[in-house]
Amino acid sequence: xxxxxxxxxxxxxxxxxxxxxxxxxxxxxxxxxxxxxxxxxxxxxxxxxxxxxxxxxxxxxxxxxxxxxxxxxxxxxxxxxxxxxxxxxxxxxxxxxxxxxxxxxxxxxxxxxxxxxxxxxxxxxxxxxxxxxxxxxxxxxxxxxxxxxxxxxxxxxxxxxxxxxxxxxxxxxxxxxxxxxxxxxxxxxxxxxxxxxxxxxxxxxxxxxxxxxxxxxxxxxxxxxxxxxxxxxxxxxxxxxxxxxxxxxxxxxxxxxxxxxxxxxxxxxxxxxxxxxxxxxxxxxxxxxxxxxxxxxxxxxxxxxxxxxxxxxxxxxxxxxxxxxxxxxxxxxxxxxxxxxxxxxxxxxxxxxxxxxxxxxxxxxxxxxxxxxxxxxxxxxxxxxxxxxxxxxxxxxxxxxxxxxxxxxxxxxxxxxxxxxxxxxxxxxxxxxxxxxxxxxxxxxxxxxxxxxxxxxxxxxxxxxxxxxxxxxxxxxxxxxxxxxxxxxxxxxxxxxxxxxxxxxxxxxxxxxxxxxxxxxxxxxxxxxxxxxxxxxxxxxxxxxxxxxx
Amino acid sequence: xxxxxxxxxxxxxxxxxxxxxxxxxxxxxxxxxxxxxxxxxxxxxxxxxxxxxxxxxxxxxxxxxxxxxxxxxxxxxxxxxxxxxxxxxxxxxxxxxxxxxxxxxxxxxxxxxxxxxxxxxxxxxxxxxxxxxxxxxxxxxxxxxxxxxxxxxxxxxxxxxxxxxxxxxxxxxxxxxxxxxxxxxxxxxxxxxxxxxxxxxxxxx
Amino acid sequence: xxxxxxxxxxxxxxxxxxxxxxxxxxxxxxxxxxxxxxxxxxxxxxxxxxxxxxxxxxxxxxxxxxxxxxxxxxxxxxxxxxxxxxxxxxxxxxxxxxx
Numbered sequence: 001x002x003x004x005x006x007x008x009x010x011x012x013x014x015x016x017x018x019x020x021x022x023x024x025x026x027x028x029x030x031x032x033x034x035x036x037x038x039x040x041x042x043x044x045x046x047x048x049x050x051x052x053x054x055x056x057x058x059x060x061x062x063x064x065x066x067x068x069x070x071x072x073x074x075x076x077x078x079x080x081x082x083x084x085x086x087x088x089x090x091x092x093x094x095x096x097x098x099x100x101x102x103x104x105x106x107x108x109x110x111x112x113x114x115x116x117x118x119x120x121x122x123x124x125x126x127x128x129x130x131x132x133x134x135x136x137x138x139x140x141x142x143x144x145x146x147x148x149x150x151x152x153x154x155x156x157x158x159x160x161x162x163x164x165x166x167x168x169x170x171x172x173x174x175x176x177x178x179x180x181x182x183x184x185x186x187x188x189x190x191x192x193x194x195x196x197x198x199x200x201x202x203x204x205x206x207x208x209x210x211x212x213x214x215x216x217x218x219x220x221x222x223x224x225x226x227x228x229x230x231x232x233x234x235x236x237x238x239x240x241x242x243x244x245x246x247x248x249x250x251x252x253x254x255x256x257x258x259x260x261x262x263x264x265x266x267x268x269x270x271x272x273x274x275x276x277x278x279x280x281x282x283x284x285x286x287x288x289x290x291x292x293x294x295x296x297x298x299x300x301x302x303x304x305x306x307x308x309x310x311x312x313x314x315x316x317x318x319x320x321x322x323x324x325x326x327x328x329x330x331x332x333x334x335x336x337x338x339x340x341x342x343x344x345x346x347x348x349x350x351x352x353x354x355x356x357x358x359x360x361x362x363x364x365x366x367x368x369x370x371x372x373x374x375x376x377x378x379x380x381x382x383x384x385x386x387x388x389x390x391x392x393x394x395x396x397x398x399x400x401x402x403x404x405x406x407x408x409x410x411x412x413x414x415x416x417x418x419x420x421x422x423x424x425x426x427x428x429x430x431x432x433x434x435x436x437x438x439x440x441x442x443x444x445x446x447x448x449x450x451x452x453x454x455x456x457x458x459x460x461x462x463x464x465x466x467x468x469x470x471x472x473x474x475x476x477x478x479x480x481x482x483x484x485x486x487x488x489x490x491x492x493x494x495x496x497x498x499x500x501x502x503x504x505x506x507x508x509x510x511x512x513x514x515x516x517x518x519x520x521x522x523x524x525x526x527x528x529x530x531x532x533x534x535x536x537x538x539x540x541x542x543x544x545x546x547x548x549x550x
Numbered sequence: 551x552x553x554x555x556x557x558x559x560x561x562x563x564x565x566x567x568x569x570x571x572x573x574x575x576x577x578x579x580x581x582x583x584x585x586x587x588x589x590x591x592x593x594x595x596x597x598x599x600x601x602x603x604x605x606x607x608x609x610x611x612x613x614x615x616x617x618x619x620x621x622x623x624x625x626x627x628x629x630x631x632x633x634x635x636x637x638x639x640x641x642x643x644x645x646x647x648x649x650x651x652x653x654x655x656x657x658x659x660x661x662x663x664x665x666x667x668x669x670x671x672x673x674x675x676x677x678x679x680x681x682x683x684x685x686x687x688x689x690x691x692x693x694x695x696x697x698x699x700x701x702x703x704x705x706x707x708x709x710x711x712x713x714x715x716x717x718x719x720x721x722x723x724x725x726x727x728x729x730x731x732x733x734x735x736x737x738x739x740x741x742x743x744x745x746x747x748x749x750x751x752x753x754x755x
Numbered sequence: 756x757x758x759x760x761x762x763x764x765x766x767x768x769x770x771x772x773x774x775x776x777x778x779x780x781x782x783x784x785x786x787x788x789x790x791x792x793x794x795x796x797x798x799x800x801x802x803x804x805x806x807x808x809x810x811x812x813x814x815x816x817x818x819x820x821x822x823x824x825x826x827x828x829x830x831x832x833x834x835x836x837x838x839x840x841x842x843x844x845x846x847x848x849x850x851x852x853x854x
Contacts, residue, residue, distance in 0.1 A: 022696050025703045032704075039711055046718055096704035143726035145840045150726065163722045170715040177708060185815050189708045192822045196712065196829045200719035203833055213837045220833050221785055224826055225776050228792035231819060232769055235799035235812075236671070239762075242807035244815065262807045271674040275667065574764045581768050581791055585775035590784060597787050600768075604794050607761065613801045613813050616820075620797075623820045628790065628827050635783045635831040639838040651780045661774030668766035676759050688805070689813050697810050698817070709821055716825035720832040 028092040031084060031099045034072040034107055038173040041068025045166030054158070061165040062122045068169060069115040072176075076108045080545075089549040095245050096186045098326070101545030102391060103180035106322040109399045110315050113406060114172040116520045117311035120410050121164055125514040127206065127420075133158045137305045137413065138204045146209035161204055168311070171197040175315055179322020184234040184244040184280070187323060191230070191287070194319065195223050198312055205305040207420030215303025222286070222296045230283025236276025240266050246331045247550045253334035270335070277332050277339065284327065287320035290380060291350040294373045301369035306421060309365065310409030313372050314402035321379055321398055325391060328383060330548050336386060343384050348479050350377030355483040359490045364412055364423045367494070368405070371449050374487050375401055381480050382464035385471030391546035393463035396539055400448075400456035400531045407524020408445040410517055414438055415508050422508035425494065430503030435510040439498045441525060446495055448528045450488035456531030463539060566610050573610070577603030588650075590641040594633050601625050613689035761802040769795035782834045786827070793823050 029036065041064050048060045079099070082088065089100035097103070124134040140159040144151035174194030181187040199220040205212035238244050241252040242263050251257040252267060266272060282293065289297040301309045332339060354374030361367040379401075382394040415422050415431065415438070422428070432439035448457035461484065465477045513521075531538055580599035587593050601624045608617035698706060772795060775788030797816040804812025 022699050025700050027703065042711075043714070046714070049718075093704040094701050096702070141726055142723040143836060143839070154726075161722060163718060167715065167719055167722070170711065173711065174708075183705075185702065185811075185818060186705045186708070188815075189705045189712065189818060189822065192825065193708055193712045193715065196825060197715050197719060199829055199833060200723060203723060203836060210840055213833070213840055216833045217782055217837050220830055221776075221782060221789070224786065224789045224830065225773075225792075228769075228772070228789050228796065231793060231796040232799065234815070235765075235796050235803065238800065238812055238815070239675075239803035239806070242803075242809065242811075244811055260807075266675065266803075266806070269675045269677065271671045275671045570760060574760070578764065578767060578771070581771045584791065585771055585778070585788060590781055593784050593787060597791070600791065601794060604798060607764070607798060608801055608816075611758070611761065611801050611805045613804070613816070616797070616801055616813050616816050619817055619820055623824050624790075624794070628824060631827050631831055632783060632787060632790075635835060638835050639783065640842075641781065641783070646781075650778050654778055657774050657777035660777060661770050664773055665767060665770035668770060669763060672759060672762045672766060688808070688810060689801075694810060694813060694817070698814055702814055702818075705818060709818060712822065712825050716828045720828045723832040723836050 025094050027094070028099075031079060031090075031092045032097070033075045034079070034111070035173055035176045037068055037072040037075060038111070038169055038176060041065060041071075042166045042169035042173060044068070045163075045169060049163055049166070057162045058122070058124075058160060061162045062118070065118045065165045065169060066115065069111050069118065069172070073108060073111045073115070076104055076111065080104050080108075085545050086547070089547070091182055091247075091549060095182060095247075097177060097180040098182040098246075098549050099180070100549035101547055102322065102325060102395060105395050105542060105545040106179040106318055106398070107176045109318050109395075109402060110172060110175050113314045113318065113402045114168065114311065116403070116406050116523050117307060117315070118165065118168060119516040119520045120307040120310060120406070120413065121168060123307070123413065123514060123517045126413055126416060126511040126517070131156050131158065135206065136160060137206055137307050138164050139206050139209060142204050164201060164204065167197040167201055170194075171201070171311075172315070175319035178319040179326060181323065181326070182246050184237060184246075184249075187327075188227070188231060188234060191227060191283075191323075194316070195227070198308075198316070199223060201308045202300060202304040202312075204308075205303070208303070211303040212305060213303075215300045218296055219300045219304075226283050226286035226293070229279050229286075233276045233279025233281075233283060236272045237280065238276075240272040240276060242266065246326070249331050250334065250550065253332070273335065274338055277335065278342070280327065281324070281339070281343075284320055284324045285346065288317055288324065288376045288379075289373050290346050290376050291353045291373065294350070294354070294376075297373055298366045298369040301372070302363060302365045302423075306365070306409050306413045309368075310406045313368070313409065314405045317372065317376065317379075317405075318398045318402055321383070321394060325383060325394060326548060329386070329391065330550055333386065340384060340386070343380060344473065344476060347377050347380035347384060347476060350374070350380060351480055351483040352377075352486075355487040355490075358487055362425050364425060364428065365409075367425070367490070368408055368412070371487065371491075372405065374483060375449070377483070378461060378464055378480055381468040381473065381476050384473055384476070385467040387467060387471055388543070388546045389463075389467040390471060391548075392539065392542040393460070393467040395542040395545060396531075396535070397460035397464050399538065399542070400460040400527070403524050403527035403531075404445050404448045404455075404457065407521050407528065408442065408449070410520045410524065411438060411442045411445065413517065414511050414513060416511050417508040425497065427504065427508050428494070429497050429501045430507065431510070432499035433503050434507070438510050441521060443495045443498065444525055444528060446491040448532070450491040451484050452488075454529070454532045456528045456535070459532055459535035459539070463535075570607065570610055573603050573606045577607070588645045589643075590636055590646060591633070591643060594629060594636060597632070598625055598629050601629065611689075615689055615691045615694045758802050758806050762799060765795045765798040765802065768792075768798070782837070783831075786830050786834070790823060790827075793819055 044064050045061055048057055052060055084099050085101040085104045092099050124136045127135045138161040141154040142161055144154050171194045174190045177190035181190055199216055202219050203213050203216035241249040286293040351374055354370050354377055358367055358370035361370055379394055379397050382390050448455035451457040451461040465480055469477045577600050580596045584593045584596040605617045605620040608620060769792050772788045772791030776785050779785050797819050800812040800816045804810060
């Protein structure tokens with residue numbers, strides 16, 4: 001009896017034997033280097049916060065972030081040039097992550113997006129001087145109550161929240177693991193690694209702090225809810241297959257796995273697999289903001305500090321679509337006849353509802369939020385194609401869309417009045433007369449959103465719809481084209497509003513940005529036009545990177 | 551060890567089933583009260599009961615490491631944090647009439663539908679089979695640790711990054727008080743800005 | 756011993772937590788309900804681990820607990836900051852933004 005109790009409650013029963021050596025796990029550091037560099041830079045950023053005097057932190061943080069992200073991009077390019085995107089692609093780190101074409105392509109996109117976003121995070125010329133100091137878009141001190149004496153003191157003392165840079169890098173690192181995750185546990189953990197810093201960044205706006213904190217609470221609660229749903233899905237999939245590695249589950253689904261008595265029990269019936277897969281997909285659809293899981297998007301995009309919104313809208317979408325692609329193409333292709341009709345419905349609802357509600361918006365940031373929902377629908381159309389063309393078109397679309405989004409939100413930070421950014425659309429009337437350059441740049445981005453030829457939006461939409469049509473989803477393509485037309489109507493209306501209506505007296509002014517935001521916007525325009533005028537090179541690149549490793 | 555192979559746990563199979571039913575009912579009841587009570591602090595305290603119930607269920611499933619981690623992390627720290635949270639947001643001690651939002655009926659319908667689906671999933675999945683477990687106890691700390699550090703190293707490291715990010719983020723959002731003290735010390739704003747010792751310590755820890 | 760009963764318990768607790776998220780107003784209580792859901796997931800993981808006779812499920816349960824602890828830290832920081840500016844932790848008071 002005592003022996004039984006021992007074996008359950010302690011390991012003392014066999015403590016006489018020496019402790020077994022745990023064999024060292026095999027970690028491919030070189031192939032993981034992009035992620036490791038980003039996390040290393042984040043830790044360095046925290047050390048900067050802890051050790052450097054306050055006034056030299058800003059420049060040090062910016063240097064660490066930019067250097068780290070650039071080094072990570074260089075590492076990704078080196079890996080791709082070395083053939084890890086095609087011939088040498090494999091599963092690394094004891095099965096936790098995949099190093100293959102889609103993973104490297106998406107990681108590269110995320111890192112570039114983050115690099116540009118870091119510039120907008122660091123912008124310090126837009127707000128008027130506060131007590132002789134230049135200030136950025138983030139609260140002087142996150143904990144102070146907006147409008148309180150304490151906040152004024154914090155501003156006067158010249159406090160700034162330079163911790164946003166390490167938080168940004170943590171989020172980037174999580175996003176890089178997310179599309180590469182090769183088991184459901186890594187998927188869940190990396191989801192949280194990028195979500196938690198984003199929740200926090202949302203709460204840190206300098207202007208409109210109440211809105212910003214509210215956005216953070218909403219984002220946090222709904223994000224936690226969605227990750228609980230995802231986790232229950234993971235549990236059911238694990239119950240079905242007895243393993244959580246992507247390849248293992250796929251083997252069980254296709255029936256090639258070795259049968260055990262337990263497996264024979266759980267796989268006797270598909271319901272665990274179907275509901276489990278559905279719940280995991282729902283968790284991911286929350287993150288890509290597909291209808292009907294889009295409720296948080298407009299509020300969070302509106303409330304978060306605009307540089308954070310731009311980063312979130314671009315990079316989260318890239319990471320989450322990457323994970324969704326891998327899940328549907330590697331784990332669940334065996335039940336595609338079950339999930340394809342459902343995803344059809346989700347894609348149609350997302351395109352149509354996103355486009356229609358966008359028409360009724362009066363706030364630029366909310367307008368861009370609904371437009372991002374509509375774009376999620378277009379990308380889903382490519383995901384459903386379930387072909388190499390589908391993968392490459394989605395990769396291309398994500399790269400194109402993320403830079404347009406970043407650029408558009410960067411322009412939003414420029415149009416300001418006394419209360420901060422003037423985001424109400426009526427305030428943008430006549431902007432083209434007052435500041436033709438800014439209005440023209442924004443018009444380029446809107447045309448790209450609308451999918452007008454010679455912009456990246458057209459090339460992306462064309463690729464996605466072509467892949468979908470070849471995959472047999474012609475009705476989906478027709479609905480996609482119609483909802484693009486609805487959305488285009490509204491984008492054109494904003495352009496008309498900017499160029500052909502009288503400027504309001506006392507309307508907003510356009511701040512002159514420093515080289516940082518100018519670079520970000522210029523990068524957005526350059527990528528938009530390059531991918532629009534000469535898309536073939538990048539389509540080929542995405543095509544080469546479109547094979548998942550198993 | 552030989553005895554353990556014969557029994558799934560420290561009780562006879564019937565004992566385990568009786569314990570499961572009793573603890574299961576207690577856990578369900580506590581969870582229901584947590585979700586429905588109008589007294590906010592009571593909700594947190596009933597949550598402790600529910601979480602403790604989970605720990606016992608883990609023990610019955612012979613997952614002793616998880617059971618004790620559950621007690622340490624959830625009962626020991628998460629609930630304490632939640633209670634602190636309630637205290638800091640000045641949650642009323644008595645009944646709060648507006649504790650529930652107006653969409654109770656909608657939520658009830660959704661919940662019943664979801665529960666029906668999930669229960670049906672389990673019924674359907676195991677309709678034709680009767681799983682009988684009599685295997686040896688599993689889940690001691692030693693085995694768990696060995697597997698953790700052999701197969702799950704990368705997620706484990708990602709977890710450490712997550713904890714660091716959460717720590718830094720929470721400090722960013724809640725650290726305060728420094729400027730007030732400095733302006734008391736000196737009116738001059740031209741002083742070099744150095745973190746005061748307490749703030750430094752908070753950041754480094 | 757039939758482990759399937761544990762799965763019923765887990766499914767019921769998951770939906771109770773989910774209903775709580777939809778019904779409750781106080782952000783901290785909503786978050787408690789999310790914790791309940793995560794615990795229900797853990798129970799399912801441990802049960803399936805027992806059923807399949809491998810330890811992966813227990814490992815995931817352990818990871819979930821740590822993730823939940825990190826989530827609590829971040830969540831409470833956000834909610835308490837929100838409360839300080841608003842003097843209310845009610846989710847419905849969060850109404851500056853409308854559709």
